[in-house]
Amino acid sequence: MFYQVVQYIKFLLRSSNQHGVHSPFVYNLITKCFYDKSNYKDYIKIKDFIQRLKKVKLKLKVTDLGAGSQVMKQQERSVSKMAKNAGSTFKRAKLLYRITNYLKPNTILELGTSLGIATHAMSLGNPKTKITTIEGCPNISVFTKNQLEINKVENIEIITGNFNNEIKKLTSNTYDLIFFDGNHQKEATLEYFESLLQTVDNNSVWIFDDIYWSKGMTEAWETIKQHPKVTVTIDTFFWGFVFFRIEQAKEHFTIRV
Template identity: 35%
Template sequence: MYSSFQLAKKYLQYYLTASNSKGHGMHSPFVFQFILHVLNNKSGHRPPAEIERLRTLLLHDKRMLDIEDFGAGSRMASHKKRSVVQLAKYALKPKKYAQLFFRLVKHYQPQTILELGTSLGLTTAYLAAANPSARIITIEGSEAIAAVAKENFATLLLTGIHQQLGNFDVLLPAVLKEHSSFDLVYVDGNHRTV
């Protein structure tokens, strides 16, 4: 058994010598590049500040929406009417993860992106801002939520986003038939168990 002092000493020694978070010691060139240029590169690729300003606006938007939920339902509310602020609080990706997606797309520059679950469109906005030439197909089940996302894309002057409205089970086969492959697929919707 170690004393508290010995544990603290061992932790400090580990902390000072551990270096995988910087990519050192990684044998895979892909993983090394990913750690170096995506996970740890916070200075070279800055997302537009307008996207985070939009997040702040959504977190204060009191509009009520009639929601159709094709997924497993919501743990936050069982009723069909929800405010934009409720959706923003519980459905938006935290800033650090949205910015990680931004850096991922900025680094790898995927040309075709499929997003299942548009929600209010904030993550979609990060993807589009990171690669303005990408074609993003995003599917949302709720008409009211998709309308808010469309407003947000217009506010941010984002192009290359192609929204589709409906259930993934119905729309996905046609989307996959139309597009032979995608460079990036992001699934965050229709949360059901299979």
């Protein structure tokens, strides 16, 4: 936690807003998506979904295949506590909604379904998109699939399994958006990054969760930024955005959201 506090102070000192951004693509993304103040009706559905999860007292036996939770160390966890501590916040879920609403991705891959808060938000943002989401814990996967079905979310396929094994089966596909939110470890993050590069096209956007989770995750983020295929990155502290647009000059932005 101390590491994250120090990194956040550094982030605040070097970050800015849309001013000084000369790339039309990035400027529009920031002003029309990140800073979009519209009160979308679907925000009510997102909030209701989160609030309902926070009231579920059911306990699930959790199998952590990644770095695990920094808050909850016990193997058996209540859904309500997971929704409060491990799931996407309402603010971040709304941002994911705006991103899929703005970029209109046809295909999305999510690593780390958890309770489906992010999955649900992305689905609402673009109901026409096809979302493939991978969850490592069988019990969470079953619970979340049921919750999404109750909410009549039909454009989502949940795969249960180890990321390393499941990713290998998906590398022949192309994904317009990939949300990395499952294993907050340096080596695993870089391995997923390299494996999934085969799925990239010019308009792909990748979002890495918790790039300041640990020193190792920050090192992974810095390595990703320097990769030859990566042209533009946006550091928002809690998420790192990666773009592969060949028409863009290589540039790294640090933006407060």
